[in-house]
Amino acid sequence: MNRREAMLAGAALLAGCGDRAATAAPAEWVGASHERGHRLRTLRSGALPAPARQRRCDVLIVGGGIAGLASARALARAGIHDIALLELEDQAGGNSRGHTLAGQRCPLGAHYLPMPDEAGTEVSEFLHQLGLLSSQLGRTVAEERYLCHSPQERLFFEGAWHEGLLPPAAPGSATQIQYRAFAAATARVQRELGFAMPSLRAPWTAGHGALDAQTFAHWLNGHGLDDARLRWYLDYACRDDYGAGLDQVSAWAGLHYFASRHGFHAPGDDAGERDAVFTWPEGNAWLAERLAAPLRDRMQGGRVVLRVDLQRDGVQALAWSAATGETEAWSARAVVMATPLFIAARLLSSVPPALSELVPRMPQAPWLVANLRLREALLDRGIGAPAAWDNVAYGAPSLGYVDAGHQRLSPLPGPTVLTAYWALPQAQRQPLLDGEAAAWAARVVADIAALHPDLPHKLERISLMRYGHAMSIPVPGLRSSPALAALAQMAGRLQFAHSDLSAYSVFEEAFTHGDRAGRGAAAWLRR
Missing domain, CATH: 3.90.660.20 (Protoporphyrinogen oxidase, mitochondrial; domain 2)
Structure with missing residues (x-):
């Protein structure tokens, strides 16, 4: 069988x-019912209710995922403690909740x-x-009890379990030849173009743009990489990190998955150890909870933000509280929009042109x-x-x-x-x-x-x-969009902070954009 x-x-x-x-x-x-998020559309379809409470802070953070939490941390490290973080869910952490x-x-x-x-x-x-992590004798050393224990991964293939997630290939087989060909191609783009995690630390060249202009499947076809086992694994990797397969994501995204880390290694060609990863029973909630802990009463959960208005001398926002059923008016000197970009476009009364351009292109x-x-x-x-x-x-x-x-x-x-x-x-x-x-x-x-x-x-x-x-989903053309870069580089009382700014969602991207936005907001307050 x-x-x-x-x-x-x-x-x-x-x-x-x-x-x-x-x-x-x-x-x-x-988790919170999705109807809570959809309440935004319901309330905005008519006249917004008059606020029952007036509240103030120096910096308002909209969105309590990793980017929003990292923004709050950066502000605190800059000496800005009068902040409020409004989060739709009752618990902070976004996709990293437990x-x-x-x-x-x-x-x-x-x-x-x-x-x-x-x-x-x-x-x-x-x-x-x-x-x-700690520094010991000039080396960075990980706390081993939080590294993933062995065995780390296995794949069920043709009636048996195999170590690792790459389908097995016999020595000299067509599959192994294609594994090695893809490994060589990944090493080449890694060496010639440069990739990094987070992606903003890598250069962006015409070569990157050419990769971003085509699907990963198209790039593989052009390199004659059509082996069924290789294609299944690469499709799995894309669905795992990007939520879509190799026929949807760009070639930049497909290669970035490997080239920004430790490459791709064909069976038998990799003498090194498997990449070390931190993990916990609750997943990355372990990290999110430690980011959220210092916020205490500054974390306002169960809040549906209805509108954010930028004004000459500050920011005005309106939010609905799931706990009280009342609306609240918030005044702040600056705001960090740490929501997905399509949500930010719905909330801002004055939408930056770059954001209007991007949202229809971001599935x-x-x-x-x-x-x-x-x-x-x-x-x-x-x-x-x-x-x-x-x-x-x-x-x-x-x-x-x-x-x-x-x-x-x-x-x-x-x-x-x-x-x-x-x-x-x-x-x-x-x-x-x-x-x-x-x-x-x-x-x-x-x-x-x-x-x-x-x-x-x-x-x-x-x-x-x-x-x-x-x-x-990092579809072709998204990562190379000048509008995406413009949002990440905005200076002033409005800062954007979300992994969407990297065109895909992982902890490193969200944390780095959040840290950058928090520091940007602090700089604006001190100008």
Whole structure:
């Protein structure tokens, strides 16, 4: 039985009892209802309500994701403490928020952070502050207890588990030849053009622009890279970081995934160790919570910002409180717009031309994140590599699952939470927002049960988080847009801070843009 037959057999096995098993375990949506965000459109469609309260601060930050939190940190480090951060959700962190399911911490989004290199100065400084990095005898050393434990990754391919996520290739096979060809091409663009994380630390040349002008699939076709296993892996990498496949993202984005880190290595050609990443049971919420902790009452959760007006002598904003049902008027000397750019365009009463130009060109990827509480460890179907932190099936619709209990020190398996990730096509945004939790949970269960048929019988509870607009997709032409650079370089009482300014969403980009915007706002106040 090949891999496809096995997965179909697993799905057929679940057809009679899978839905019943999935719904037998309670399934629920978590996080603020998407209707809270849509309230912005409802309230703005008519006359805005008169504010019930008047509030003031020096700097108003709109959006409490990583960029907004990094802005607040930068302002505090500059001596600006009279700030207020307005966040739609009850909890700060954006795509890096966490959850607790039956007493077990687990992520609701981003779940790891690679070790920063010399380009990531802001992130590196923050990690040193937290004690995750330290300088010892002139070397940067990571706190090992927070690095991902081994085994780190495995792939289910043709009936067996294999270490790593790259599909296996026999020595001398056509697949291995193409692996090596792509590795050489990645090393060449890395050497000749330059890439960095965050991307603003790399140069931007005509060569980068040429890559950004075409899809990754088109670039691969032009280089004769058509091997099915290579293309699956590259498509997986793009969906994992960008929420869309290689036929949608630009060639710059596809190559940046590898060239901004440690390249691409064909099996047998890489003598080095696997890239080190930090991770926690709750994912990057561990970092977000430490960024948010110093804010205390300056973090205003459950706020739907309705409008932001720039005036000659300051900023006026109107927000609706989910807790009180009242509107609040905020006055500030400066504002940091740390929301996705398409939200910023809806909130600002006077929209900069660069923002108006960009928003129609920035498609957003919907995501589903499902946390499954298990009463005991799962059994593997098939042979090969042992259970890992990240577990992926070749050809599956999902991006696989991570084990929130992988970092525990106990050698004995026990109850845990699996976090499954789905990057969905844009056409599934509305079905995701309108769908029943039980129906989406059944899809998640069927996907994992194809690998672990005992899953339905060990499943206790499911929590699902839906993101209608999880991240910007780096489509061709977006990263090279002068309008994108113009927004990131704005000076004055209005600062933009979001990973959208890099055309894609990862922690390093969001943190760096937030830090830059916070310092820019502080400079404006001190002019």
